[in-house]
Amino acid sequence: MATIISDHGLEFAEAPATPRRGDIFTIHATRNDQSMVTHRIIPDVAVAQARVLNDAGWRVRISGLGGRQFAPSEFHQLLTFDRIG
Template identity: 60%
Template sequence: MVTVSAEESLDHGVPAPMRRGEVFTIHATRDDRSMITHRILPEIAVAQARQLNDAGWQVHISELGGRAFKPSEFYQLLSYKRIG
């Protein structure tokens, strides 16, 4: 299952997770199943990824810049001051 949210334009010159309109991709696998979901709000991405992790899925979140965040690092997606 793939869910894609509407994208906003990117603000160039701003560090990766602070860009307005950043796309966060949730990667989840369990047994022989995998799921990829895209979100533009880090709070929503983290909430969904935490739910999947709690349900037994192997989860990480990646950003457009390619950095991957494992569950113990999800807080880093929430630790910056949002723009806009």
């Protein structure tokens, strides 16, 4: 007897973004009446800087990969290495 397995009704997690050589990642940060924009070409460095700003109370997002916006809860999708700690 054969068993049929269907993926109907299952939710799949969004696939992680795949940074490509030459991509530029822009970090947008705002706090009170201040704003800053910085650019990075290494996604891990962009995520590290954005996390530091986020921890310091800035509202942060990263744009890149064809204009896609990443909120702090999505930063892990940009990492090329798993975060330790």
